[in-house]
Amino acid sequence: MPRGRRGGRVSALEGGGEEEAPPAAAAAPSALWAARQQPEAAAEQVLLRGIFEIGRNSCDVELSERALRWRPIQPERPAGDSKYDLLCKEEFIELKDIFSVKLKRRYFAKQQRNGTFLGITLFICLKKEQNKLKDSTLDLINFSEDYCNVWFIQFKKTLEGFSNRPKSLKILLNPQSHKKEATQIYYEKVEPLLKIAEIKTDVTITEYEGHALSLLKECELQEFDGVVCVGGDGSASEVAHALLLRAQKNAGLKTDSILTPAHAQLPLGVIPAGSTNVLAHSLHGISHVVTATLHIIMGHLQPVDVCTFSTTGKLLRFGFSAMFGFGGRTLALAERHRWMSPNQRRDFAVIKALAHLKPEDCEISFLPFNSSPDLQQREAQRSPKSDCNDQWQMIQGQFLNVSIMAIPCLCSVAPRGLAPNTRLNNGSMALIIARNTSRPEFIKHLKRYAGVKNQFSFPFVETYTVEEVKVYPRNKTSGHNPEDQQHETASEKSFPWNVDGDLMEVASEVHVKLHPKLINLYGGSMEEMNDSKVTCDCL
Known part of the structure; x- marks a missing residue:
């Protein structure tokens, strides 16, 4: 094995720089690999074993069914050297964390082919703090191309065994999202990683609201393994709604009324x-x-619960969360001031809605969550013809805000979530009701979302865990200040709802029903996220 040529280093260990590490740092066991729990090697079949240069050390490298392990080669134990055991400690990566492998060559200026062969580069997905993932590389240096090809083929065979990983994706990109940064984000940060992973992409830049919906109704989806939305919550919700409508069509179900x-x-x-x-x-x-x-x-697939929103038996849309009252009116105000920047119109809408804070007179019926694993019992409870219909509960009165959420809705103003007791797929929704109270008390409730104190510990706030909700507005208009009625409120014949950041105006009652694990989303395990700190804006 030739020495003197610097091998690859794991670029993510110290922030991804290209500078050489000192010999001691290169030979010492990295914090990255040492932090992982080493898979049990005793029962694993060894597929390949050989010598590569890793870092700046010749290493004994072993590829098994689950992991790649290596140990620096030392001629003999130096007398009195206490660092010997540390320097020779075995390091490893699990094969499931590798997402691509390529043959490594060095090309000189104006050289496009037959570059100097160097070895193999592994592209690795690393887990960092606060649920952050990062891409990194590990170079296995060996100048024998025939020798490296044997290892390369074995790595490729292993990667092909991960059947959940997509090979072809339909990309829907909303260029108007936020500060119109979506296009730049995709082409600078997303596309390069997809190319490294050798994932084929078909990109459509949406041109108007509803474009993704109309496209996915007719798109030939069988050639794709997944659909990716680059945009905000409204864009993602539209794509999810479109995928579910397409599923109903393919299943031969009527899309206007879905049980x-x-x-x-x-x-x-x-x-x-x-x-x-x-x-x-x-x-x-x-x-x-x-x-x-x-x-x-x-x-990484995560099944997620989805709600249907319907009125008078007609399906309005699929969605993950909704707000009625203050949340709906705030969004309606923001939508009427699209000429402002996102932050300006959000702040303006919140201040304006608080200035003219008025309750909605309505009746709310809900079906409490039944945690019974007996599906027949749960379906009987849901049935309007059932003797269990007395399980439905009803409250009425003046309400400042009604939130119905099937996901926790994590955000900067609510680090624990707008609905902290809800998960992505626990089969229930959070119903959070703020009854009529003074403006200062309501503002205190809103501010509590940003802190560690319980935002629900107010006498006017009620929370329920439910499966279905029906909201019946009893006043004829949406209760806004008359001087703003013409330009800054919903129509007198409809009430504004905030559904996943999209404005939905409905003239009568709305029926929200949860459907467990109706769609798979690419994401991590919720158990790993419960204590995470996140940042975003919700209102």
Whole structure:
């Protein structure tokens, strides 16, 4: 094995720089690999074993069914050298953390072919703090191309065995999201990683609201393994709605009235490029483009509960969360001031809605969550013809805000979530009701979301864990200040709802029903995110 030529180093260990590490640092066991729990090697079959240069050390490298292990080669134990055991400690990576492998060559100026062969580069997905994922590389240096090809073929065979990982993706990019940064985010941060992973992409830049919906109705989806949305919560919700509508169509179900919806046929990936990114936060525990991209590349699938919103038996849309009252009116105000920047119109809408804070007179019926594993019992409880119909509960009065959420809705103003007791797929929704109270008390309630104190410990706030909710507005108009009625409120014949950041105006009652695990989204495990700190804006 030739010495003197510097091998590859794991670039993510010290921030991804290209400078050489000192010999001691290169030979010492890295914090990255040492932090992982080493897989049990005793029962594993060794596939290949050989010598590569890693860092600046010749290493004995062993490839098994689950991991790649290496140990620096030392001629003999130096007398009195206490660092010997540390320097020779075995390091490893699990094969499931590798997302691509390529042959490494060095090309000189104006040279396009037959570059100097150097060895193999492994592309690795690393887990960092606060649920963040990062891409890194590990170079296995050996100048024998024939020798490296044997290892390369084995690595490729291993990667092909991860069947959840997508090979072809439909990309829907909203260029108007937030500060119109979505296009730049995709081409600078997302696309390079997808190319390294050798994932084929078909990109459509949406041109108007509803473009993704109309496209996915007719698109030939069988050639794709997943759909990816690059945008904000509104864009992601539209794509999820479109995928579920397409599933109903393919299942032969009527899309105007759906009792038991069909499961979405393709998973959805969400690249955060909006002003709120609540869905991405709830999925990944962090608003981080590379993290979201790597979850897609690695094929990490998370089943997610979805709600149907309907009125008078007619399906309005699929969605993950909704707010009625203050939340709906705030969004309606913001939508009427699109000429402002996102931050300006959000702040303006919140201040304006608080200045003219008025309750909605309505009746709310809900079906409490039944945690029974007996599906027949749960379906009987849901049935309007059932003798268990007395399980439905009803409250009425003056309400400042009504939140119905199937996901935790993590955000900067609510680090624990707008609905902290809800998960992505626990089969229930959070119903959070703020009854009429004074403006100062309501503001105190809103501010509590940003702190550690319980935001629900107010006498006017009620919380329920439910499966279905029906909201019946009893006043004829949406209760706004008359001087703003003409330009800054919903129509007198409709009430504004905030559904996943999109404005939905409905003239009568709205029925919200939860459907467990109706769609798969690319994301990590919720158990790993419960204590994460995230940042975004929700209102």
